Amino acid sequence: MNEISSILLDNAVNEFAKLPGIGRKTALRMVLHLLRQSENDVEAFGNAMIDLRHGIHYCDICHNISDTDVCSICTDVSRDSKTICVVENIKDVMSIEKTQQYKGLYHVLGGVISPMNGIGPSDLEIASLVERVKNGDVEELIFALSPTMEGDTTCFYISRRLQNDSIKMTVLARGVAVGDELEYADEVTLGRSIVNRMPFDYNK
């Protein structure tokens, strides 16, 4: 027998424990916390999740998460529509937006090519990216994928698909992280950062 004497409680704990990184002990703590809140608050919590899952859209153009058919980034006329930043998932869009350093548009692939996991080019939003480039006035494609084997493969595949289009393709700068101690940087990163050294600019 379980030490929890309520089926409703047990059920709620089980649902919580399905979340990543949440064990049964943490789940119980969360659920007991919810139990102490008002009925309205708990309803707001539960309904926020249900409404999100039911109501969520993905932008028809860039496949970023959105409440409407076309997301607020794609509809923003103040942004540079000539530049598209290619990212793996919507979390990457949020990370880049947070830096406030980028004013172009995005394209969310929904993953990277990974034969080991059975993910091929057709599982990703690559065809729609190629179409965007061919039909639009895109001048630069920035590959902001993880510097892994899969990320590099995906960059390579897309660049081959677009090699006949005269667009500029760039990748994120790779090098020593800002604030990192040099002695702790791994040798591949350090090696690349020497090869790709930049002109010293006092203002940056």
Next chain:
Amino acid sequence: MNEISSILLDNAVNEFAKLPGIGRKTALRMVLHLLRQSENDVEAFGNAMIDLRHGIHYCDICHNISDTDVCSICTDVSRDSKTICVVENIKDVMSIEKTQQYKGLYHVLGGVISPMNGIGPSDLEIASLVERVKNGDVEELIFALSPTMEGDTTCFYISRRLQNDSIKMTVLARGVAVGDELEYADEVTLGRSIVNRMPFDYNK
């Protein structure tokens, strides 16, 4: 402006971030995980929380969490109804049940006396405990409250209220934790464990 481009997503993240120990970054990770689940799974998650909050009962007798008016522990005739274990909250009931060492009943106070936090005896289920003792055939009351100032005060208050009733009152044994290194035990605990030393029993 927020880096999250969806009000529904932002709303769900805000709700999650209200939980104890969950920051916005973890909340976002949880919500993005839910987004990848099927609509049915997310509905099950949200509804489990709402149903719990709406449907939950507290046992009329011991105030433990229950799906019915009287909990499964109080209705279990195989348990010893002459012994009541007094605990602070429902989590303590679960902890003690998990040990499988106790076969009596419980009484959940719903807190401990804490003048600093404005919690007096009338805010707790003390009157109903006194009534249970006076009306029933209770022989022993086990105080399983935390060994803190507030816990001790609560034990003292209840024992004074019941001093004219001829019942046995006990507290949890205090001493060195099983498996602890002696050198790391704090001196108050170690001191008490010497004063309250027990006869050596080979079988325990």
